[in-house]
Structure formats: structure tokens, C-alpha cells
Amino acid sequence: MPKVMICGRGGSGKSTLVALLAKELGEKEKVLVMDADESNLGLGIMLGLEPPAKTLLDYLGGKPAIREKLMAMLKSEGSEQVSLFTEKLAVDNLPPECVHSGGAVAWLRVGKIEHCMEGCACSMGAVARAFLKELAIAEHQWVLIDTEAGVEHFGRGVLEGVDTVLMVVDPSFEAVLLAEKAKKMAREARKLFLVVLNKVDEKTEPVLREHLMARGIEVAGVLPYSPAITQANLVGNPLEAGALQEQVKKIVARLEQ
Template structure:
């Protein structure tokens, strides 16, 4: 049995569809990398659009083979190929080389690991690729990254798959709509059930100071949740202008980029986390 390697700070970004998860993940990842942190971004959304949002050119992004499709590697580490029925799976496969082998380099020195689609949405399916993806995220050591930032599928489904188990922070993103706030509360509760110790709320696309209170009211209407922090990110036209990537936002002093930089700063590992 090998000694446990020190783990990086792991942050999962979750929330309703379209609230800004991928934009925030990509921009914060690059801001942290520019500030000198070694950053691994994990794309756990089967839409797989983090690469482009990061600023990786479309031709390169579409050539990335996600981990869920690395059949030989899956067989090598888990003991069965995707689709193989009845094989005995290694439940704790050694995936410590997954980032080195399948991670791709992005702008500003970030590494990106694209997971690809999981089988049996929402189910606790014990299929080979699910087993591999879970351990690939859990097995990342501090020698590979200081911060792991995981973008997720919309809604609360990925929490069911327990991909985020063992994460240090959940960043629950909402906009100012009732539906997004409801999903945020459900997501936060699931994050707490998973044992994620720090759960913060991000209110994106805020137009004025009353939006913070509006969301606080919506969260209360859903039964409430004691978020560790509430961060407000403003509505900013330059985010839309920057589409399809955050390139133009990195290093800019626009309202959104300034606010995400402050958010990233708040994820500084605590002494206790550093001592692990």
C-alpha cells in the first residue's frame, strides 16, 4: 500500500443550466494560473465545452479524446472495457498517471482533463468508465496540481454519481431566477450530504445591489441554506462579447473579471488544508 499523496485544493462548480459555470471555471482557472498556481481544470460536463471556453482553438478542442473513451486505458486500470458486462472491476484503480497521459495544455499553463460522458445518467452504475473517472479525479496529487477546478453538468445529477466526493469546496452558481435559486439550494444540500466542508453561493449576472437580496429571499423560500459565503458577480456585456472563449477577459479590468479574481482569491487553501 502506497502512502497517501498530499491532495490539491479541489473545487467543484455546480448549478442550473446556463448560469455561468463554464465561464467562471475557465476564467478563474486562467486567473489562478497567471497568479502562479498550478491549475488542473476538469471538464465533467458531457457537453465538453470547457476547452473552447478556455481559449483552446476549435480544431484542437474537437480533437481531444475524453477519458471516458480511452478504452485501452480503462481496461488496463479497471480491468474491463466500456460496455463489457459481468467483468470484475477494480474498485480502486491506480489512475495516478491519468493527468500526465491524457491532460492537455491550455492557455496560461493550465492543464485540462476532459472526462466525457458517463453511462447511466444519475445511476450508481458500476461500469468501467464511471469507476475510472471517479478515481482519476480523486487520485490527483499536489505534485500534479495545487488547485483542481471541476466544471459540471447542469443540475444536481453529477452529485448523484459522487464525482465530487472528497472535494473541499462546492461553488454553487445561480443567477437571479427562481428556478436557478431552487437548483442551487438542492445542489448545496447534496454537497453537504457528500461531506463537502465549504459550500459557497455565487450570484452571477447581478444587475444591481438589490439582486443579492432577491436571491437571498429566493433561497429562503426554498427552505434556506447556510452558505459559507455569498459572492456577487455582475452582469457584464464584455462576457458576451468575449464568446466563445474567456481570452479577452483574462487580464482585463472589467467588472466580471475583477469579481472572479476576488472569488479565486477566496479559495486560498486554509492552513489545515495545506497541512494535509
């Protein structure tokens, strides 16, 4: 079963899509949501789940400890002996302090930037990449990865351990250009690349479809602009697909293929 990395430009609707997919998939399957965005804080609210006690970064001893391990890995030139994680990682067997479950949906957070001058987010990228590469998943289990805006996670190789890259494209030419670039990088990494159109209406959807078709990009589904989603995100309520449920089901059906 798949590990799906959701990406896109800032504010395009990545976290919204992750929350809606998690809810839909959680009706039948087990879902692990991984928050790999080192900045934004709202995913748990969209999921309706409290944050786990520890991030993966905390669990591994914080940035200095991770940097040390990464240096050791560099010195051993990729030897299998040195890994960020000492235990076998499986969806059903993760450190309990790093996971918070609500029924079939569980989530974990890689780590956030917390302090002024603490340095860059490279260690978060390394942790996300190692975790996803090593994480075993079984039948009827899904992993959805919410990422930070843009393409830095491509550069950091976070997509190495995923099966599918799902990009959110909102109505802008910038988003089309980013999708074109992301598709190229996903192809370099030999990953399936699909997009979801978000916040579209009857005028913007055909324009986006034309741009994407010209670039050979498959549209896996469409989420129209929804005032109910805007309202839920405004007041900080968990997300319900509501009128978008059929569209969410279609995206799931494409991912299941």
C-alpha cells in the same frame, strides 16, 4: 490545495466561471481544468485551448471496457485491487494524450456523448469520480471541475473526491431551490458548499442574497452581468475577466481560505 467542483443549473454560467477562475489562478498557480460535462463543447474555446487528443473515456478503452471494469469492481466488492486507473494519478504526471496545456492551465475531458443510442452517461460519472478520488495534487496546484447542468453528478458521487462544491446561482428562484438541495447533498458528503451569484445587477443581487441567507448559504462572490462576456461567448473568443477581474479575485481569495 483544493479540488473545486463547479455546478449549477443549465446556462447559469458554470463554464464561464471555470474559465475565469482558471485564468486568474493560472497567474500564480498550476491549474487542471476537468471537463466533466458529457454534452457541452464550449469550455475549450472559453479557455482558449485546443482539445486534448484523447478523452479519459478513450484512454480507458471506451464505454464497453469501462463497463467491464466496473462489473469486476462490483464483484470484488470495492477491493482496492481493482481500479479504473492502473497508474498513480498526479497533476504533473497525467497521460499526455489526455491533457492539453496552455502555460499554467491544463485541461482534460472525461468524455462526450458522441453517438445516437450509445447509452447513458453513467460511465462518464464513474470515470470522473474515480479520477478525482485518485488524483494527487500538490501545493500550488488546483483542480477545477466543470459539470453538467443540475445535480446528476451528486447522485453519481463525483463530489466524493473534491474539497469544495461551488454553485453558480443566476437570478431565478429555481436556482435558489437547486442551491438549497445541492447544499444538503454537499453536507451529506461533508464538502464545503459555497455559491457565486452570476449575471446579477443591483436589483437582482439583493433578492438572491436574501433568499440564500434565509437558507444559510454562503455567498463566496458575485459576477455582475457583463456584455463583454456575452459577446466573447457569442463569437467564440477566449474569456477575459476584464471589468470582472476584482470580483474573480475575491472568489479566488475565498477559495484559498
